[in-house]
Amino acid sequence: MDPRGYLVDGAALVDAGLDAALPAASAPPERLHAAMRHQVFPGGKRLRPGLAFAAAEAVGAAPEEALPLAVAVELVHTWSLVHDDLPCMDDDDERRGRPTVHVAFDEATAVLAGDALLALAFEVVLASEGNLARRVAAARELAHAAGAGALVGGQVSDLAFDPERADVALVESIHARKTAALIVAAIVGGATLGGATDQQTERLRAFGGRIGVAFQIADDLIDAGEGGCSLVTLVGEDAARARGEELLEQALADLAPLGSPADALRGLGLFALRRKE
Numbered sequence: 001m002d003p004r005g006y007l008v009d010g011a012a013l014v015d016a017g018l019d020a021a022l023p024a025a026s027a028p029p030e031r032l033h034a035a036m037r038h039q040v041f042p043g044g045k046r047l048r049p050g051l052a053f054a055a056a057e058a059v060g061a062a063p064e065e066a067l068p069l070a071v072a073v074e075l076v077h078t079w080s081l082v083h084d085d086l087p088c089m090d091d092d093d094e095r096r097g098r099p100t101v102h103v104a105f106d107e108a109t110a111v112l113a114g115d116a117l118l119a120l121a122f123e124v125v126l127a128s129e130g131n132l133a134r135r136v137a138a139a140r141e142l143a144h145a146a147g148a149g150a151l152v153g154g155q156v157s158d159l160a161f162d163p164e165r166a167d168v169a170l171v172e173s174i175h176a177r178k179t180a181a182l183i184v185a186a187i188v189g190g191a192t193l194g195g196a197t198d199q200q201t202e203r204l205r206a207f208g209g210r211i212g213v214a215f216q217i218a219d220d221l222i223d224a225g226e227g228g229c230s231l232v233t234l235v236g237e238d239a240a241r242a243r244g245e246e247l248l249e250q251a252l253a254d255l256a257p258l259g260s261p262a263d264a265l266r267g268l269g270l271f272a273l274r275r276k277e
Contacts, residue, residue: 001263003271007050014049017071021124035105035113039078047272048073048183052190054264055204061194068128069138069189075121076146077182082114138189145185154178161229171231172213180212203254210251211269217244218273248273
């Protein structure tokens with residue numbers, strides 16, 4: 001399995017879904033709709049949608065079964081980026097080689113564009129075709145990942161982060177909420193739309209939680225020296241890398257009972273943690 005090729009194929013599928021879900025930039029209010037699209041396209045690797053597709057495969061479903069959730073996860077992820085970049089948050093002027101939304105438009109438009117992306121995510125899942133109970137469960141998973149108990153709460157803790165008072169448990173708690181929760185939602189939600197059993201769901205949830213924290217460690221290793229809420233800063237590169245590998249080993253063990261249908265998920269987990277960029 002070629003993880004890069006898998007992500008490229010998944011990106012084409014999710015990009016078509018995103019384009020269909022988002023209002024046209026020419027539709028009024030044009031400025032808001034253009035701002036919503038600004039950060040969505042062009043996207044990054046579309047890792048989270050790829051994980052959703054692979055999770056559906058892992059439980060015996062076609063990847064396309066996870067498309068509504070894959071689109072929704074990417075909308076939530078983009079909302080978080082738009083708001084993270086704001087002057088009151090991380091105050092970033094550029095993302096993916098382009099001006100951030102508040103720079104390209106203005107701060108108020110960026111806030112409102114993020115709000116609209118978040119709302120649209122749940123509309124996409126709940127308005128899609130298919131089993132209603134599965135759609136509701138996937139939407140509930142995504143709502144938790146986006147809320148105070150996960151992504152938003154993680155951002156609050158990150159903004160208040162004091163490296164002189166931090167320990168490994170605190171850093172991993174922030175990673176689990178700010179990064180891993182949305183990865184878990186992608187995996188569990190994709191599997192849920194694919195008809196996962198309760199036992200499969202719990203194994204995939206454990207896999208996603210470990211992979212999500214390890215993914216953030218891998219990001220911090222790539223950006224070593226930038227400081228902030230980072231295991232690399234706290235314990236050094238070697239110890240952080242060892243912790244990431246430990247989490248990867250545990251995550252792969254979580255998938256073992258799922259057999260060969262989970263091969264794409266295994267491949268994406270290895271790729272996400274051992275990439276160099």
